[in-house]
Amino acid sequence: MKYHIVTFGCAQNVADSERIAAGYEGRGYKKAKLIKDADVVVINTCMIRESAENRVYGLVKNLSKLKTENFKFKIVVTGCMVGMAVREKTGKMLALFKKKLPEVDEFLPIEEVGFDHAPLRGDAKHALVPISNGCNNFCTYCVVPFTRGREVSRPFEEIIAECMELAKSGYTHITLVGQNVNSYGADIVNTGVKPVYVKHLGRLRIPTLFPQLLEEICRIKGIKLIDFISSNPWDFSDDLIDVIAKNPNVSRQIHLPVQSGDNKILRKMNRWYTRDEYIKLIAKLKSKINTIQLSTDIIVGFPGETEEQFQNTVDLCKKAGFYKAYISVYSDRPLTTAHKIYKDDVPHSKKKRRWKFLEDLINKPNLVKKQ
Ligand code: 5AD
Ligand code: SF4
Numbered sequence: 001m002k003y004h005i006v007t008f009g010c011a012q013n014v015a016d017s018e019r020i021a022a023g024y025e026g027r028g029y030k031k032a033k034l035i036k037d038a039d040v041v042v043i044n045t046c047m048i049r050e051s052a053e054n055r056v057y058g059l060v061k062n063l064s065k066l067k068t069e070n071f072k073f074k075i076v077v078t079g080c081m082v083g084m085a086v087r088e089k090t091g092k093m094l095a096l097f098k099k100k101l102p103e104v105d106e107f108l109p110i111e112e113v114g115f116d117h118a119p120l121r122g123d124a125k126h127a128l129v130p131i132s133n134g135c136n137n138f139c140t141y142c143v144v145p146f147t148r149g150r151e152v153s154r155p156f157e158e159i160i161a162e163c164m165e166l167a168k169s170g171y172t173h174i175t176l177v178g179q180n181v182n183s184y185g186a187d188i189v190n191t192g193v194k195p196v197y198v199k200h201l202g203r204l205r206i207p208t209l210f211p212q213l214l215e216e217i218c219r220i221k222g223i224k225l226i227d228f229i230s231s232n233p234w235d236f237s238d239d240l241i242d243v244i245a246k247n248p249n250v251s252r253q254i255h256l257p258v259q260s261g262d263n264k265i266l267r268k269m270n271r272w273y274t275r276d277e278y279i280k281l282i283a284k285l286k287s288k289i290n291t292i293q294l295s296t297d298i299i300v301g302f303p304g305e306t307e308e309q310f311q312n313t314v315d316l317c318k319k320a321g322f323y324k325a326y327i328s329v330y331s332d333r334p335l336t337t338a339h340k341i342y343k344d345d346v347p348h349s350k351k352k353r354r355w356k357f358l359e360d361l362i363n364k365p366n367l368v369k370k371q
Contacts, residue, residue, distance in 0.1 A: 001039045002032035004073075008055060009046025011177045011229055012148075013079055015128040016110055017044045018119035020078065025120055036066060040074045044110075045081035047143050049331035056081060057100065064103035077101065078108040080147035084335070087149060093334075127171045131159055131213065132178035136186075137232065139259070140270045140337040141299060141330065144179055151180065153188050156209060160216055167222035174217065176228040182235040185209025211239040218247040227251035230297075233258070233281055234272040245288045252289060253323070256282070257297035261316025262309035265302050268342070275316055282320055295324040298358060301351030302330045303342035310354050317362055325362040329355050 003024040007017040020042055021031065032038035041063060046052040056077070063075055077097075085094035086109050094107065121127055134148040163174055178184060186206040189195045195207030217226055226249055233256055244250045260266050261275050273281075285292055298313060317325070329351040332344040 001029045002037055003029045003040045003042060004032045004035050004038035005042045005044060006035075006059060007044045008052055009044070009048065009080065011128055011175065012130060012133070012179070013044050013046060014122070015119065015130045015177050016079065017042075018121055018128065019117050020044065021120040022117035026117060035063070035073070036071050038073045040076060042076045042078060042108075045077060045079035047080040047084055047147050047333070049328060050333070051331065053081070060101050060103055067103070074105045075103060076106045076108050077104050078110050080143070082107045082109050083111075083147040083149070084143065087146060088335070125171055126173040126175070127166050128175050128177050129159060129162055129166070130154065130177045131181060131184050135179040136183075137180065138270060138337065140268065140342075141302065141333065143333040143336055146335045148179065151178075151183065151187060153185050153209075155188065156185070156213060159213060160220075163217050163220055163223065167220045170222075172222060173225040174223055174227075176214070176217070176226065178228075179230065180232050180235065181228045182210045182231040182237070182240060183208050184213060206235065208235060208237070210235075211237060211243045214240070214250065215243045215247065218243070218249055224249055225251055227253065229255050231256060233278050236281060236285075238284075241285060241288050252291045253293045253295065254285065255295045255297075256285075258316065258320070259297060259299050260302065260305075260309070261313035262305075263312075265305055265309050268304065268338075269299075269302060270337070275312065279316065279319060293323045294320060295326075296320070296322050297326045297328070299328050299330050300354035300358065301346035301348075303338060303345055305330075305346055305354075314358065314361065317358060322362050325358065327355050327358045327362075 003021070005017050005020055007013050024040075029040070035041055043056060043059060045056045060075065060077075067073070081097060085097050085107065088094070097107065098104070132151055132153045134151040135142075135144045136151045138145050166174060183206055185195060185208050189207045189209065195209055214226065214228070217223060231254070236256070244254075258278055259269055259271055263274050266274065282294060285294070298317070300310065300313070329348075330344065330346065332339050
């Protein structure tokens with residue numbers, strides 16, 4: 001029997017797929033390079049934007065065409081689409097997906113894959129290591145708290161043991177993965193490691209264990225490079241900055257999503273910082289880690305975003321000097337607060353223009369200079 005996995009979305013999904021693969025191998029399946037050689041095709045879905053969801057429908061349609069040509073594989077859908085449907089209490093969403101995708105044989109919640117299987121990794125030197133799953137932040141545009149549920153941290157010792165094992169097997173690069181790696185441990189603070197209480201806007205926020213976890217991984221012999229995705233600006237403690245600064249094996253390329261450079265939009269997004277606080281944070285990072293390079297995520301065309309508010313984002317980007325940005329056009333997602341209370345009122349043509357402007361500014365700087 002052979003399996004084939006198609007993965008959409010983020011590093012967390014890639015890491016989940018490595019565990020799904022291990023699960024199949026454990027049951028005696030072999031990997032099929034081509035879909036048409038498979039007995040089971042697993043689609044690990046992403047729901048972050050409507051375009052990602054549409055790609056799943058497109059793939060299932062194409063697969064069902066292959067099936068009518070006498071290929072006999074089973075289609076299993078897992079990942080964020082199923083996560084969202086099984087968490088939706090009325091059952092209506094699961095019923096809707098089943099109706100839209102009658103060709104699917106099984107909707108499998110990713111939790112049933114779990115962390116029990118040692119992952120079948122895609123690379124011999126670079127490993128993805130999930131440290132938490134889910135998110136408690138409820139940014140108003142984001143579907144992740146609904147697809148993956150509340151944040152659950154993996155046990156500290158289990159992560160360290162996995163990293164030590166990786167080092168022993170010759171891995172030199174580790175990427176720590178979670179929706180908010182820097183709030184890691186908020187749910188497991190009574191396990192003996194002293195937590196760091198992150199200060200935000202002069203108040204103590206949540207306790208986290210991320211600085212300690214990172215520091216411990218830095219000490220593992222053989223691990224030459226450690227990076228992490230993704231962090232948020234409001235749990236980025238001074239302790240974490242210090243750990244990065246004093247450990248040269250932590251990557252100097254840091255991803256710090258800003259989403260918008262306008263205070264009113266940030267508030268509407270339920271992002272817990274102002275543009276000035278973000279600018280101050282990156283100034284602190286640059287002063288303590290002098291070779292740092294920053295990348296970011298930005299959403300353009302959030303409900304009600306005016307030209308002036310967009311220009312505030314442009315201005316922040318110029319000040320920050322990001323070396324890379326993942327720029328998204330706002331996509332209205334079911335269940336989110338933005339979907340419930342705001343109208344998706346920025347015309348698509350405007351969203352596209354704003355997207356291209358930032359894309360050229362940050363990701364194609366040579367092109368902009370030549371013009
Ligand atoms: N529309 C557009 N982009 C989104 N993102 C998350 N939700 C949405 C949405 N509804 C982007 C954010 C986030 C990245 C993973 O995807 O920029 O940081
Ligand atoms: Fe989504 Fe915000 Fe959580 Fe990131 S922090 S996963 S953008 S809700």
